[in-house]
Amino acid sequence: MNLSAGRSPGDTSRAADAAVRARGLRVVRGARTVLDDFDLDVRQGTLTGLLGPSGSGKSTLMRAIVGVQRVAGGAVDVLGRPAGAKVLRDRVGYVTQEPAVYGDLTIRQNLRYFARVLGAPRSDVDRVIDQVQLGSHADHLVSRLSGGQRSRVSLATALLGTPELIVLDEPTVGLDPVLRVELWGLFHRIVEAGATLLVSSHVMDEAERCERLVLLREGSLLADDTLPNLLERTGTGDAEQAFLKLIEQADNGMRTP
Amino acid sequence: MSLRITLATAARVLAQLRHDPRTIVMMLAVPSLLISLLWWVYDGGRLFDVVGPALLAIFPFLVMFLVTSIATLRERTSGTLERLLAMPTGKLDFLLGYAVAFGSVALVQAGATAAVAVGLLDMQTAGPAWILVVVAVFDALLGVALGLFVSAFASTEFQVVQFMPALILPQFLLCGLLVPRDELPDVLGAVSDVLPLSYAVDAMRDVQAATDPAVAGDVLVVVGFSVALLALGAATLRRRTP
Numbered sequence: 001m002n003l004s005a006g007r008s009p010g011d012t013s014r015a016a017d018a019a020v021r022a023r024g025l026r027v028v029r030g031a032r033t034v035l036d037d038f039d040l041d042v043r044q045g046t047l048t049g050l051l052g053p054s055g056s057g058k059s060t061l062m063r064a065i066v067g068v069q070r071v072a073g074g075a076v077d078v079l080g081r082p083a084g085a086k087v088l089r090d091r092v093g094y095v096t097q098e099p100a101v102y103g104d105l106t107i108r109q110n111l112r113y114f115a116r117v118l119g120a121p122r123s124d125v126d127r128v129i130d131q132v133q134l135g136s137h138a139d140h141l142v143s144r145l146s147g148g149q150r151s152r153v154s155l156a157t158a159l160l161g162t163p164e165l166i167v168l169d170e171p172t173v174g175l176d177p178v179l180r181v182e183l184w185g186l187f188h189r190i191v192e193a194g195a196t197l198l199v200s201s202h203v204m205d206e207a208e209r210c211e212r213l214v215l216l217r218e219g220s221l222l223a224d225d226t227l228p229n230l231l232e233r234t235g236t237g238d239a240e241q242a243f244l245k246l247i248e249q250a251d252n253g254m255r256t257p
Numbered sequence: 258m259s260l261r262i263t264l265a266t267a268a269r270v271l272a273q274l275r276h277d278p279r280t281i282v283m284m285l286a287v288p289s290l291l292i293s294l295l296w297w298v299y300d301g302g303r304l305f306d307v308v309g310p311a312l313l314a315i316f317p318f319l320v321m322f323l324v325t326s327i328a329t330l331r332e333r334t335s336g337t338l339e340r341l342l343a344m345p346t347g348k349l350d351f352l353l354g355y356a357v358a359f360g361s362v363a364l365v366q367a368g369a370t371a372a373v374a375v376g377l378l379d380m381q382t383a384g385p386a387w388i389l390v391v392v393a394v395f396d397a398l399l400g401v402a403l404g405l406f407v408s409a410f411a412s413t414e415f416q417v418v419q420f421m422p423a424l425i426l427p428q429f430l431l432c433g434l435l436v437p438r439d440e441l442p443d444v445l446g447a448v449s450d451v452l453p454l455s456y457a458v459d460a461m462r463d464v465q466a467a468t469d470p471a472v473a474g475d476v477l478v479v480v481g482f483s484v485a486l487l488a489l490g491a492a493t494l495r496r497r498t499p
Contacts, residue, residue, distance in 0.1 A: 029499060068343050070497045084496065089345045100336030104273045113272075116265035117344050141276065157340070 019044045019165050019196035020065050024074035027060050034060045035219045038074070042198060042212075044164075047191045049210030050200040051243070057219040058200040059097060062167050065198070066094040079164055090118050093158030093166040097173070099150040100157075103143030107134055107153050110142060111160065120161035128156040131186055133179075148175045155183075159190070166190065168199045172206065184209045207239035215243055222246050258349040266346070266354025267361075270328070274362070284324070285366055288316040289373040296378040306381045309374050310461035311434045313389050316370060317363045317397035318454060319425055325359055325404030326417045333408060338494070348491045356401050356487070363397025364390070384470035389461060392472055395479050396457045402486035409493030428454035433462070453482035 020042035027035040034057045042048050050058050063069035064076050067084015076083040079091060101110045111125040129138050132152040137145065142153055155171050168187075172180045184206070191197050191211075199210065207213050207227055215222040215230075223230060223246055227239060234245040274281060292312055299305040332338040341351060367390045374380040375389075382389065407424065411417035431441065431449040438449050438459075449455045460475035 066343055068339055068497055070499045084343075086345075089343065092343075094340070094343055096336050096339070098336055100340040102269070102273060102337060103335075104276045105269070109269070109272050113265055113269040114340075114344070117262050117341065117346055119261065119345070 017044050021077045025076055026073035028072045044196050046211050047197045048212045049207050050214050051207055052216035054202055056216040058216055059169050062169050066167055090161055091164045093163035095154050095158045095168045097169045099154035101142050101153045106139050106141055108138045114157045115160050118161045124160050128159040131159055132156045165196045170200055204240035258347045262346050262350040263353045267357035270358035284320055285369055288370040292374050309380045310465040311458045313393050314396050314457040314461045317367055317393045318400040321359050321363055321397040321400030322404045325401045326408045327414055329405050329408040330411055330417050342496045348494045352487050356398055359401045360398050363394050367393030382465045383468045384464040388464045392460045395476050399453055399479050399483045402483040405490040406486045428452045432458040453479055
């Protein structure tokens with residue numbers, strides 16, 4: 001597998017092995033064009049990090065991929081189907097930045113409900129509670145949990161069933177370093193088991209945990225590459241430096257066409 | 258539409274309610290206490306027999322409207338609605354789930370209130386008292402449908418509570434409880450004719466007055482309004498949002 005193959009115009013990655021394929025995607029929210037003529041390819045079975053400052057369009061892109069974002073133009077295909085298609089609804093897991101779970105139910109009640117909605121086996125509930133390490137709190141009300149615990153309940157929901165693509169919007173915000181490391185371990189295990197993971201973060205050091213990086217800035221694609229390639233291209237030592245360098249290059253490119 | 262998801266949603270809504278015993282007690286006890294207060298106000302006289310059944314129509318409508326509008330507003334603002342719609346949940350599954358859950362609460366509520374009114378306070382009705390409970394459940398479903406619809410037009414709980422005086426109080430004033438509907442000024446009479454609560458109260462009145470009450474027509478109107486409101490409510494549930 002050649003992970004370093006760069007994207008080029010007219011990229012011919014086959015739809016069959018594309019987990020996500022966006023072409024000319026345009027999203028307007030209010031008066032603002034968040035994404036414009038945006039292309040993206042995410043191959044199946046990869047862990048892709050979506051990085052960029054807040055407001056760069058990460059969440060909007062993720063929403064478009066999941067099919068909950070109204071789109072002004074272009075197309076997004078997920079697992080070979082138009083994003084949001086009915087057949088995708090139990091094949092794509094999605095976790096929003098704000099935990100979307102019921103505060104007045106226990107962790108187990110939340111997951112049992114979502115499992116029933118997805119038609120996932122009941123045994124999945126205990127599995128995902130273990131995966132996010134909330135076993136000791138399973139029968140606690142979600143409203144009594146800490147912010148980090150709440151977002152792990154939300155994450156657990158996306159692991160129910162057998163999602164082929166899991167889209168996680170800033171899943172590690174507010175977590176302590178130990179938990180963060182453990183969650184990234186979990187993400188890698190999920191990918192090894194065959195799923196595709198798209199994880200957004202505005203923390204650049206998390207880039208080192210992704211096979212592939214998509215860097216966003218002001219709604220446009222700054223880079224889509226592996227970390228080693230990015231470091232080599234920019235002659236920098238870490239993801240943050242590389243990102244800043246790329247911004248600098250892009251700005252210079254704009255000024256001196 | 259999926260029966261599995263509808264029932265799961267109803268069970269989930271009831272489970273949320275179970276974690277809130279104070280609300281359960283209020284929902285079940287307050288109507289009974291109010292109808293007892295009314296009995297006291299009329300000193301157990303004949304007017305109680307006239308007003309009592311009308312109140313049995315209004316309680317479930319009002320209570321279920323409030324509970325549903327706030328519950329669905331929370332679903333809209335907390336992201337759980339978006340998550341459910343991104344999952345295999347159909348709009349109808351969501352709406353009917355709420356209707357089943359709160360409809361069954363209404364059954365218990367109306368049963369308790371009617372039992373207190375008829376059994377304890379000796380409210381006299383010409384028709385069978387169980388019809389009061391049946392009509393009350395349909396009124397509750399009307400409240401659920403209106404609450405689901407209205408929650409789309411509020412972005413905070415403050416706003417949603419303001420819909421109570423805006424949408425429920427006029428119906429209360431014109432439903433025939435204060436002044437019989439045929440004695441209202443013409444314009445108000447016509448307005449009263451297009452408000453669903455009027456038909457709910459008419460049905461209750463009929464049970465009170467007639468030994469063989471014909472409530473089907475009035476109940477059908479109430480059901481018609483509920484279905485129309487649920488359809489409008491479904492239109493406000495959007496899978497894709499701006």
